[in-house]
Amino acid sequence: MAVPGLKTRKPTGRVPWPCILLEGEEKAGKSWSLAQFSASDKIGALYWIDLNEGAGDEYGAIPGARYQLVEHDGSYAAVLAAVQSVKAEARRAADAGEPPVVLGIDTGSAIWDGLKDWASERAGKSTRNRELLKRDPNAEITISQNLWNDAGARWRKLQTELLTFPGIVVVTARGKEVTEVDANGRPIEGQKTWSVQTHREFPYAASVWVRLRRGRRPLIVGARSVHVGIKPNDDPAKEVTDQAASGRLLEWLVFDALKCDPGTAHVRDLVSFHGGGLLEHERTEEAAADRGAATPAVRAGGRGEPDVADLVARIGDARGDDELREVWAAANRSGLLQVEVPTAGGSYTVAELVQARHEEFLEASVRTQPAGRRVAVGDPSVPQTPAAVVEAAQAAAAAARPDAGREAPPANPLLEPSPTPDDPRERRLTAARRGVLASLEALGVTEEQIAARFGRPAEHVATKRLTALVRDVIATQRAAGSGQQEIVA
The missing domain is CATH 3.40.50.300 (P-loop containing nucleotide triphosphate hydrolases)
Structure with missing residues (x-):
């Protein structure tokens, strides 16, 4: 029929x-x-x-x-x-x-x-x-x-x-x-x-x-x-x-x-699927987005979720860490934090783009008087993203600034030198570690100085020790009032 x-x-x-x-x-x-x-x-x-x-x-x-x-x-x-x-x-x-x-x-x-x-x-x-x-x-x-x-x-x-x-x-x-092997890659x-x-x-x-x-x-x-x-x-x-x-x-x-007969055999009718152009309802939605719709398009599940392009645009438009935290939370809810985004400088995940944008704010805050709300590591009201962790390090440094008539805080055991490498699990190259290393570089701290401070190469130093060093350097620079200080003991 x-x-x-x-x-x-x-x-x-x-x-x-x-x-x-x-x-x-x-x-x-x-x-x-x-x-x-x-x-x-x-x-x-x-x-x-x-x-x-x-x-x-x-x-x-x-x-x-x-x-x-x-x-x-x-x-x-x-x-x-x-x-x-x-x-x-x-x-x-x-x-x-x-x-x-x-x-x-x-x-x-x-x-x-x-x-x-x-x-x-x-x-x-x-x-x-x-x-x-x-x-x-x-x-x-x-x-x-x-x-x-x-x-x-x-x-x-x-x-x-x-x-x-x-x-x-x-x-x-x-x-x-x-x-x-099982689902975790272990031999059965x-x-x-x-x-x-x-x-x-x-x-x-x-x-x-x-x-x-x-x-x-x-x-x-x-x-x-x-x-x-x-x-x-x-x-x-x-x-x-x-x-x-x-x-x-x-x-x-x-x-x-197979009983293939050369006289009647034919090439398989292989029609490949392709996305093609936009359909009428998709063009309508795209036009609405171009008119400046503030909310992301609603997907088939009925819940408003951002796509990667939307997240990248929001990262570039962010004017502070509060907005970056909102982007991070949206990407995390949508499962897009680890999606790769091609850029002129290479391919980066959404999480790494958020981190890079935060580092711009951090570098600017080192050169100018810090302002705005700060968060503490472990604060349950704030998502503990790599950006938040580095920001908390900056806040801890401000809190550690010595005041007149106040005793200096006790020495931090995380900054003690030792020739023994830290646990490899604590020095894996994660997004948080990349952010801390970038912060040290922005503060003028070289890998040679890190090695001299801890008594071993920088790659053998745990991320938590490098974070403590960020706090120490920022506190020292602020106490001095100007210039970058020598960190070698």
Whole structure:
């Protein structure tokens, strides 16, 4: 029955060109099977992209093997261009009624490993991580979500080219049994699971997933097919027992098991979802926001919540720490404190942008007479954000200022020198620690002076000691009335 305004069509039932994931443990025969496939008289040219394997040259000596090795420099751009060139040739062959072109990538694990390394290298160049590595060359680098998104976008671009290939695609990958871990990343004793070393989306996207293990029959883990005999969610993985598959696994899989007919096979109708332009009601809401609406847009849940752009704008417009505390609380309620925001100077979280803005206020307060309400560490009425902690340090310093006729306060044990490093958990590079270090820098205190004061390098000093030093320096400067004082005992 036709539905007004809805375009429909009947399914064809035809078998599309397959994209095969051929994974397994080392020396199980993945590359060998690909070379054997090239000997089939049912296919045309086979183009082999060799990545971190190096088996392509030697396996050319397998009886009947006939394939072309694709030369490249190993870069993402070169591999993508090679895939697109082979795809164009496969389209030409299909249009001419020639036997199907085969694209083999050996191995897909190398592509995802390379993209992970690319994300790691970019992370190491960020402003935040450069400062971290300057203090500790062996520090663990955190790869922000936007860099993982970039690596995933590159993989999905390549994956789309493979899924819409007008011929046969075979991608090998490394697979192995690993110890299962719990939600906290701890190994679970006695429990094992199988891990495929490629992007986690590819086993879902591939039309057929085959596993090879030494000394065992090939295993069809899953197949998007009505002919293989594995019904999704009903049937377990299926061992290949057909003798016709011996010595011709991939040929048997494509033409016998999947029943792919080159005369009727087609490219999968892969329509990617995209956000598109604004809808009418969204344009109305955007126009209302542009007219200066003070409150954030109401989301589907019915509760007014800010988005990241709104928070960033409020951070820039803040005129004091009271407004910053409101931004912090709003971001915390919405779960947006750790969302990465790209800036001209690098990528920072919302929490770090709030901290940076507070540091501007703190630096200004050092140069001028402090004013406004101050808070104390532990005050239950005030959110204890890194900004509030640093501000409380400033307030404590003001309270510690010696008055006439008043005895000097006792020595602070946190400022006592000691060659022993503090607990590593107390000197992790958190947002609070970055704020305290920035405050010391604004006060003119160098890392050499910190090391001389505590008897050990600055990176071995707990954050609470550095906070105590901020108080001490501010109190000393105020007592002197001007200039920056030497802090070395």
